[in-house]
């Protein structure tokens with residue numbers, strides 16, 4: 046019996062995800078789960094529809110606020126009516142009321158001046174995350190304000206819900222010869238006030254690796270709480286983790302540089318030099334293609350983290366992967382599309 050149990054027990058891996066709030070930890074975990082399993086729990090999805098409606102509503106009101114002068118009296122009075130709706134109120138809405146709200150929002154969005162504004166990315170980090178989501182759903186307002194609307198599995202990757210409660214998913218990973226490994230992906234909230242709890246997690250005996258998530262796009266944002274540039278914050282957080290007394294020196298870390306997709310776009314508009322982290326970076330080199338330039342700038346960021354790692358953990362190899370967590374189109378897996386196999390191989394390799 047004992048022989049069979051040990052022969053057939055699935056090996057287990059425990060990975061802990063850490064990183065600044067908004068770097069993409071939850072999205073990556075959901076992406077990996079979806080990738081192996083093909084779907085997200087329907088209960089979780091049903092609960093998320095209001096979060097999506099709320100984000101779209103807030104974004105539209107925010108944009109309307111910025112072009113007040115161009116709006117008609119009628120539209121203005123509608124906007125002030127919607128403006129008083131709270132999140133709790135939204136949760137109580139029945140079918141008719143939701144539909145009605147959807148139609149009001151559609152009217153506002155149909156105003157051309159607002160449409161052109163939705164194309165402008167937000168300045169602050171928070172605005173920008175909302176911009177990204179709202180923009181994706183502006184064409185589907187009618188659908189998402191139907192009471193029966195349940196976000197699809199792919200929609201779930203776009204719904205931001207800051208993690209307060211620890212999130213843990215178990216994913217069954219099949220190897221090339223059908224051998225199975227049970228992988229536990231665990232995230233604790235990235236909010237600063239929760240970072241004290243991380244220490245407790247480091248000391249857990251069964252932990253196999255720390256996966257530290259960095260948003261590449263953070264280079265262009267200042268923290269809303271006055272702590273400076275977000276990429277610089279992320280780098281010092283990584284250093285703090287490696288320096289933590291509670292962390293086992295043999296524990297591998299993997300740094301995932303996420304949001305490769307928006308980085309590629311951002312860097313065409315905003316120079317890497319807005320980030321205080323590096324000495325001046327040459328913006329473009331003669332004869333350099335757009336793709337080469339992007340790769341070189343990413344390499345600059347990666348090298349910074351590598352430097353931190355090598356000075357604090359000289360005997361442990363620096364492991365990293367690039368990622369685009371929101372792309373889940375299986376037929377169109379681009380560069381940076383993560384898989385659990387890639388992660389496990391990188392950590393074990």
Ligand SMILES: Nc1nc2c(ncn2[C@@H]2O[C@H](COP(=O)(O)OP(=O)(O)O)[C@@H](O)[C@H]2O)c(=O)[nH]1
Nearest residue numbers: 066067068069070071072203205304369370371
């Ligand atoms: N464009 C883009 N957005 C992403 C990516 N990964 C995450 N996001 C978005 O970034 C926001 C924050 O992600 P979340 O997973 O909640 O971050 P967490 O706080 O680290 O758990 C969400 O709106 C995600 O949809 C990515 O690779 N590309």
Ligand SMILES: [Mg+2]
Nearest residue numbers: 070071207208
């Ligand atoms: Mg999260």
